[in-house]
Amino acid sequence: MEKEDLKILNKGEEEEMELQGYRLCRWRLALVGLGVLCTGGFLLLLLYWMPEWCVKSTCTRTTARDAKVVLMRSTIRYFTFHSTKYYWNDEKQNFENTEWNLSFTSSRRLFFGVNEIAVKVPSVFKLLIKEVLNPFYIFQLFSVILWSADEYYYYAVAIVLMSVISIATSLYTIRKQYVMLHDMVAAHSIVRVSVCRANNDIEEILSTDLVPGDVMVIPSNGTIMPCDAVLVSGTCIVNESMLTGESVPVTKTNLPNPTAGEREEEADSAYNTEGHKRHTLFCGTNVIQTRFYTGELVKAVVVRTGFSTAKGQLVRSILYPKPTDFKLYRDAYLFLLCLVAVAGIGFVYSIVLSIMNKEPAKTIIIESLDIITITVPPALPAAMTAGIVYAQRRLKNSGIFCISPQRINICGQINLVCFDKTGTLTEDGLDLWGVQRVENGSFHLSEKNAYKENLVKSQFVACMATCHSLTKIEGQLSGDPLDLKMFEATGWILEEATEEETSLHNRIMPTVVRPPKQLLPPEPAVTPEQDMAAYEIGIVRQFPFSSALQRMSVVARLLGEKRMDAYVKGAPEVVASLCKKETVPENFAEVLEGYTKQGFRVIALAHRRLESKLTWHKVQNINRDHIEANMEFLGLIIMQNKLKPETPGVLQDLHQANIRTVMVTGDNMLTAISVARDCGMIPPQDTVIIADALPPHDGQAAKITWRYADKPYKASLEDVCHIDEPKTQELYHFAMNGKSFAVISEHFPDMLQKLVLHGTVFARMAPDQKTQLIEALQGVDYYVGMCGDGANDCGALKRAHGGISLSELEASVASPFTSRTPNISCVPSLIREGRAALITSFCVFKFMALYSIIQYISVTLLYSILSNLGDFQFLFIDIAIILLIVFTMSLNPAWKDLVSRRPPSGLISGPLLFSVLTQILICLGFQILTFLWVKQQPWYTVWTPLTDFENHTEEDDHNIQNYENTSLFYVSSFQYLIVAIVFSKGKPFRQPSYKNWPFVLSAGSLYVFMLLILFYHIENIDEILEIVCIPFEWRVKLFLIILVNAAVSVLVEGVIDLRRCKWLSCLCCPHKITPKARYMHLAQELSVDPDWPPKPTTTTEAKPRPENGSTYQIIINS
Incomplete structure (x- = not known):
């Protein structure tokens, strides 16, 4: 090709x-x-x-x-x-x-189609056909036809009933999920909207008729957005909880207009959703309020419709989840192929034997095909899902809800968990710890509040009172929690213009903030007019917070003043870079580092007096870059974000279980490092290495500068050679921000794998970078869990092997797991249940494999004397023993503690295979012993109704009632129960089997029943099961065979138990074992690398890829 x-x-x-x-x-x-x-x-x-x-x-x-x-x-x-x-x-x-393109304008309605997120609920008939055509049910249909031809009607009817119940349950569940999703999507999906047409005509249409390019009018009383649209005029306050998982209202402003003088960088670029997010109204979000000019409508251009919208993509992620590629399922298919191969051997054996005995063609076909249906058990899929279903039920009882049950098993393999910081490791809310003002280029002492009379009219407090995106919704202040805390700390009052007041003026009336009278210092009034004048500030224009710029700003005017003021709030490093150098204290970096190292969140404030020529209209069209320049640094606001009380204990449990923990946050790096140390993610004695990466510029290659967080930033070359860098046996952690992560991902791809191996803190990470980090960790073979509480984590939650959302809002509906408990204590619970479900799957699969092989051995031995198991014998084994045992042995709850050892990830492993093979050989040996020994008994004759000791039955057409059949039936029935006990593992991943009372009751009842029919002849039961009466001494011998069989099985399984099978690994792999996981292989390589970890003040430069594949070189800076 x-x-x-x-x-x-x-x-x-x-x-x-x-x-x-x-x-x-x-x-x-x-x-x-x-x-x-x-x-x-x-x-x-x-x-x-x-x-x-x-x-x-x-x-x-x-x-x-x-x-x-x-x-x-x-x-x-x-x-x-x-x-x-x-x-x-x-x-x-x-x-x-399908992005909107002008070339499609004439035919866009035909091309884009109806604007709807249509989740079609398939008809019952369509779902039924799709379910019935599943290969498993086709095989069952084949089995039922075969059994009916062989007159095994009872078992055939039982399987048909099981299949009908299974299909009906599956259809009900699938259809219910479709209906629920359909109802969720259908709500508010069809509304009437107003659209601007030619000559400014307004036309009302259904939202389903919207197409990209339409200009939609946003109603003043709010609406649910039926599409993605970009604001071109006016301002909207939007609740984006459907997307972000955070119910904080967001202010959306109109797209910059380059023709009106708004020469912003984004105004010069083509529209894209990510870059112009703060101007875009997303489908499914709730527009709460709009603000507009009189006679000027709030307009938005439709850019995406249907499944292309943000809500459509969310629904698509639910309809078409990423397939889970788990080793257990791949190994299960391989194991089934092995069973099919075994069935093939029995198939050929049966044909040859029947031909040698000159059996009729019909008998040959039926009995040879019957071997296949015995070897591949029809109840296997149901048995394999039992443990997952029970684990899902236990998780639900613990307040953890799951929409992807297959992920529960995968969670049992998790060995690394990423955590968001704010709202996950720490409390949601921020508390004002204090403020530190700057005057004349130097810091004042820190103050606990800004309530002092001498500060009320200061620019510092004015900035705190105006530089935010708060709004009143139904009379209550609403907005970002940080803004709320900051504004509440001033004690000021916020007032917004009503619609009536706005309509009286030819412009949007500004939001006004003012201090209460009791906070104002008493000043003598010169005139009555001055006495009546209030001290208040109007917010003329707001530039919303941008995560890319890491700041927001406002333009405000003090009542009675002609000139306006600009206020900026944001990340300290960013705000300081916008200020005049002489206004930034010389010890700014040291003071900031002191706060961030203590885990505080620090916000910087700045102010600038604007030129008098800037009028209200000019401000509405000015570029924010013209405003946010030549500022005067005002000081710092120090916010405290407390750890949740459960966080340190949970992280300690995870570390003791040898599960790595990583912090992925949008917060400041030093703050994140401090929180990581406080919660125990980074132990006090461990070293933190910060990787600062710069992209290529001015002909210089991209480079990474390494510095140690707790050591001086500068050192001489001699110091570098003798510095106390961490030795290989000491632990170290890498920390980096989102910009460095992006540079390293692009220019140092080989280095990225080494960094994620010991990376613990990833700060200032954008939502897509969180997803990329998850992929990088998975790329080195980690099983990754992710725990977060907001929309920024939505992509990472979906991409991780086990994503747990702490938010129950609609944005988190695509997360595999959702916890009602708003802290990370759900993480160990999920991993414990995942491990229990995984071990249950192993136990059940091994048991079902032994069940099919034991029955296969019995039938193959009986075929040699032209006999078989009876219809009710099959029925008793398959229904009374197997199904009862399978569905109760899966009920073992998870072990109470997380242990450092993880369960194996697949069936194709030495100990598991050895366990299955040895049990097969044991069962084979004791069945052959029984089959041959019964023929050596002095009373043995080829059985006929006349030679039976007590039975007086009619002629046996199928030669079922004979001594070999009865003896093998007794022994094999006990073998099923023996392997069930042997394979029902408990500690360290599940509770012991004796605590699983349904299993104990079921197994105990079956043992009692089998012993009863073994030692006592009960005519009615013997007649139904088609077993013959045998001498008592042979019954005792059979009991001894069963006891020895049980002792050998338990002893062998104990010897090859995972905790005692080092000799097995040495036997199977006499040479040094190379780790399969990529991260373990990397760790071995780095442990002998003398240049790793990088030494402080060294620089790693990117260079063209040479033949040896290295993409970087290390340079020592003096």
Whole structure:
């Protein structure tokens, strides 16, 4: 295949996929049709299960341009994948997703279709057909037909009943999930909206008729957004909890207009959702209020509709979750293939034996095919999911809800957990610890509050009172918690203009803030007018907080003043860079570091007196860069973010269980490092190495500068050679911010793997960078958990193996797990339940494998004398023993503590395979012993009704009632119970089996029943089970065989237990074992690397990739 024929869609994104064009081939289609006829329709089923095979067998490859499967009306070729349309771009010679383009204006309604997020609820019939065509149910149908032909009606009816119940339950669950999602999406999805048409005409249409390019009028009383739209006029206050998981209202401003003089950087660039997020109204979010000019409507241009919107993408993530690739499931399929191979041997054996005994053709076919149905147990899928279902129920009782049950098993393998900081490790709210003002370029002593009379009219307090995005909703102040705390600390009052007041003026009336009278210092009034004048400040324009800029600003005017003032609030380093150098104290860095090292969150304030020529109208159109320059530094606000009381204890439990913990936050790096030390994520004695990466500029290559957080920043070359850097046996942690992470990801890809191996603090991380970090950790074979509480974590929560959201809002609905408990104590609970579910899956799979092999051995031995197990014997084994044991042995609760050892991740491992194989050999040995020994008994004769000691039954057409059958039935029935006890593991991942009373009761009842029918002849039971009466001394011998079988099984399993099987590993792998996990391999390499970790004040520079593959070199700076 030519490389240019292969097209990549969404490269580097979550849904990256390869696309290859195909076109129908008539001769291949004819061959497939012939094959379908020859196989009686089986080939058609196979092609239904394997769509890729269907395409490759009926089509030939072609270029994407000529692929008929993506042909569309007119010249646009498109296809739909996961509810999103991708069209052929002839210029780029590739497919692209449907972003709005002027070239589609004339036909955009036809192309984009209806604006709706339609979650279609499939009909019961469609779901039924899809479920029935599952390969498992097809195999069951084949089994039922075979058993009916062999007159095994009871068992066939039992399997049919089980299948009907299973299908009905599955249909009910799937349809219920579709209905719930449909109802969630349908709410507010169809509303009437106003749209601007030609000549400024306003037309009311249904929201389903909106298409990209329409200009939508946002009503003043608010609305639920039916699409993604960018504001072009006016201001909106929006609740984005559906997306962000945070119910804090957000202010959205209109898109900068370069024609009006707003020459912002973003005004010069083409619109993109991420870059212009603060101007975009997202689908599903609630517009609470709008602010506008009289006669000027609040307008927004529709940019995305349907599944392309933010809400549509959220729904798509639920409808089409990322498939979980877990080693257990891959190994399970391999194990099933092994069972099929064993069945194949029995199949051939049965045919040869039957032909040698000149059996009729019908008997040969039925008995040989029956071997296959015995070896591959029909109850296996139900048995495998039992442990997951029980674990999900226990998690629900603990307040942890799961929408992806298959992830529970994967959580049992988690060995690294990433935590968000604010609201997850620490409390949601911030408390004002104090303020530290600056005057004449030097710091004052820190003060606990700003209530002092001499500060009320200061620029510092004015900045605290005005520089925020607070608004009143139903009379209550609402906004960012930090802004709320800061404003409350001033004691001032905020007032907003009503709609009536706004309508009286030809402009948006500003928000006004003023101190209460009791805070104002008494001043003698010169005139009565001055006595009546109030001290209040109007907020003329607001530049919202930008995470990229790490600041916000406002333009305000004091009542009675002609000139305006600008106030800025933001990250200290950023605000200081905007200020005049002489106004920033010389010890600014030391003071800031002192606070951040103590874990405080620090906000800097700045002020500037604006020129008198700036009028109200000019301010509305000015670029924020003109405002946020030449500022005067006012000081610092110190906020305290307390650790949640549960955090240190949970992190200690995780560390004791050998589970790494990582902090991923949007906060300041030094603050994050301090919190990491306070909560125990970084022990006091460990070293923290900060990686500062700079992108290439002015012809210089990208570079990383290493500095030790708790050591001086500067050192001489001699100091570097003798400094106390951490030795290999000492522990060290890397810390970096989002900018450094981005540079290292792009220019130092090899270095990134080494850094994430010991990276503990990742600060100032954007939402997409959190997701990239999860991917990087997974790239070195970590099983990653993620715990967060907001929308910034949504992508990371979905990408992690086990994502736990502490928010119950709609944004977190795509997270696999949601906890009602608002702290991280849910993390150990989830891992413990995951480990218990994983061990349960291993136990059940091993038990089901032994069950099928034990029954296979019994049937194969009986086939040699032209006998078989009876219908009710099969029924008793499969229903009374197997199902009862399987569904009760899965009930063992999780062990109370997390241990340092993790359960194995797959079935294909030495101890597990050895356990299964030894138990198979033990069962095989004792069944052969029984089969041969019974023939050596002095009373043994080939059984007929006349030779039976007590039974007086009719002629046995199937030769079921004989001594071999009865003896094997007794021994094999006990073997099922023995392996159930042997495989039902307890500590250290599950509670002991004796605490699982349903299992104890079930196994005990079956043991009593089996002993009863073994030692006592009960005519009615013997007749139903088709067993013959045997001498008492043989019953005793059978009991001894069973006892020895049980003792050997328990002893062997104890010897090869995971905690005592070092000799097994040495036996299987006599050479030095190379770790399979990439992170362990890297750790071994780095432990002998003399240049790792990097020494302080060294620099790592990127360079062109040489032949040896290294992409960087280390340089010592003097």
